[in-house]
Amino acid sequence: MDLKYLSREEVLQKLEMPVCITLMRDVFQAFADGRLENKIRSVLPVEPGKLLGIMPGLISYEEAVGAKLITVFHDNYKKHLPSHQGIVAVFSTEDGTLKGICDGTAITAVRTGAVSAVATDLLARxxxxxxxxxxxxxxxxxxxxxxxxxxxxxxxxxxxxxxxxxxxxxxxxxxxxxxxxxxxxxxxxxxxxxxxxxxxxxxxxxxxxxxxxxxxxxxxxxxxxxxxxxxxxxxxxxxxxxxxxxxxxxxxxxxxxxxxxxxxxxxxxxxxxxxxxxxxxxxxxxxxxxxxxxxxxxxxxxxxxxxxxxxxxxx
Ligand SMILES: NC(=O)c1ccc[n+]([C@@H]2O[C@H](COP(=O)([O-])OP(=O)(O)OC[C@H]3O[C@@H](n4cnc5c(N)ncnc54)[C@H](O)[C@@H]3O)[C@@H](O)[C@H]2O)c1
CATH class of the missing domain: 3.40.50.720 (NAD(P)-binding Rossmann-like Domain)
Structure with a gap:
């Protein structure tokens, strides 16, 4: 299988913040329109302060279904490592084919800031x-x-x-x-x-x-x-x-x-x-x-x- 993979560096380079803010605004509009499905994350504790999270979702307008698989190790900042490390796998809703995998560390970093920007734009003075x-x-x-x-x-x-x-x-x-x-x-x-x-x-x-x-x-x-x-x-x-x-x-x-x-x-x-x-x-x-x-x-x-x-x- 010829698998498409986007590394941390590629994600950070392509997913510029203003682009991501627009994407996140669209996501929440799609939520409002019922064009998205989202499951609450399932969490597997590893040790205190360390967990594995599995987060599945379906985005029908992108014909994409998939999940993020992510470790959250809260003390990693002491080792100069990211607290969140993972991948996001995307499959086709048409035939189930794996469309590709992206670095989830970078996506988590950028999209979290972007979602807060959408909320801030609507709520802050x-x-x-x-x-x-x-x-x-x-x-x-x-x-x-x-x-x-x-x-x-x-x-x-x-x-x-x-x-x-x-x-x-x-x-x-x-x-x-x-x-x-x-x-x-x-x-x-x-x-x-x-x-x-x-x-x-x-x-x-x-x-x-x-x-x-x-x-x-x-x-x-x-x-x-x-x-x-x-x-x-x-x-x-x-x-x-x-x-x-x-x-x-x-x-x-x-x-x-x-x-x-x-x-x-x-x-x-x-x-x-x-x-x-x-x-x-x-x-x-x-x-x-x-x-x-x-x-x-x-x-x-x-x-x-x-x-x-x-x-x-x-x-
Ligand atoms: N809501 C979301 O979608 C979302 C997404 C990503 C991260 N997070 C959460 O946001 C938090 C920060 O993530 P990050 O990637 O910036 O982590 P990070 O490890 O890069 O930075 C953590 C910061 O918090 C400080 N800190 C550590 N322990 C503290 C304490 N007890 N009291 C006050 N400050 C403390 C550290 O000094 C450091 O500045 C984490 O809890 C993470 O799980 C939430």
Whole structure:
């Protein structure tokens, strides 16, 4: 069999962020139209902090069915290895033929930032111009890249577990983004209180962002916690927000940010106002005024990966 394979370098070169943002907007419109199917990921724990995820999906408009197979090893950043490593395999819906395989590490990196950009464009204030990044790894880098595609950002506050890491992140990005002032922060509060947009992109099991730090009008992308036992937002943060997610099924199964305050009796399930598909299609109103705090909870969907891989394999 003559198998088409796209390496990490090829994916990163071809899947440019603005292209991926458009692809992700199309994916969520297709969700709204019922042209996609997505299964909640199946997780095989390897050891604490290490898992294998299997994520199947079907994209009828691309005649593609397939799955992402991915390891998530949260401590890999200490070894300078990606936390997510895997592949995305795409098959034809017509005859089941394997169309090809793409590096899943690169697709995960780019599409996650791109999905947050779609949500931010719909939920953040139009004049939002300051960004706080909680975490300084691959997703902090990708969110900086993607959010600067949808808002004119002039200051980025960075908080990592150590000030040295925050400073290293700032230093590594100053040259690439000359119009942005980078401010490493010793305390999470200092990052949050100055930001119009906050992205939490850490593997923390416990809250890194407190609701009392968040000013009115802020938009939050909560990206790092993808299991019911993990959370990056404290309960106040979720309770005070207009709360949206990528998929209701994933949110109810995998979002500690949402499920902890539900279990504490602070909110009911109807606190979840809608999915990104509802926002993209205009079925649900996102922000109602400049004072609202909005949250987009990203759990990560197979259809996002498959849409990227199907597009890359056609190119
Ligand atoms: N929702 C999605 O679709 C999606 C997709 C990809 C990654 N993620 C998640 O986003 C998170 C970040 O991914 P990444 O690829 O950037 O990882 P990474 O390993 O590249 O970076 C992780 C960053 O978090 C910091 N960190 C580590 N432990 C922490 C803690 N306890 N508290 C606060 N900060 C801590 C590290 O210092 C580092 O800056 C992970 O939890 C990952 O599983 C989610």
């Amino acid at each position: 139009k004049d939002a111009h300051t960004l706080a990044l909680f975490g300084g790894g691959v997703q902090a880098d990708m969110h900086l890249k993607s959010l600067t595609c949808v808002r004119r950002i002039d200051a980025v506050y960075v908080w990592c577990p150590s000030l040295a890491e925050s400073e290293a992140f700032a230093e590594a990005h100053r040259e690439q983004y000359p119009g942005i002032e980078f401010i490493p922060c010793e305390q999470g509060e200092d990052a949050a209180k100055n930001a119009d947009i906050i992205c939490t992109v850490t593997p923390s099991h416990t809250p890194v962002l407190k609701g009392e730090w968040v000013k009115k009008g802020t938009h939050i992308n909560a990206v790092g916690a993808c299991a019911a036992k993990d959370r990056e937002l404290d309960s106040a943060c979720t309770v005070q927000s207009r709360f949206f997610c990528d998929s209701r099924g994933s949110c109810m199964a995998e979002s500690g940010d949402f499920l902890f305050p539900v279990q504490e009796g602070l909110i009911a399930e109807d606190h979840l106002l809608g999915e990104l598909a509802d926002l993209v299609s205009g079925r649900v109103q996102g922000r109602q005024n400049d004072e609202d705090i909005t949250v987009f909870e990203a759990l990560g969907l197979a259809a996002e990966d498959l849409a990227c891989a199907a597009w890359l394999l056609k190119e």
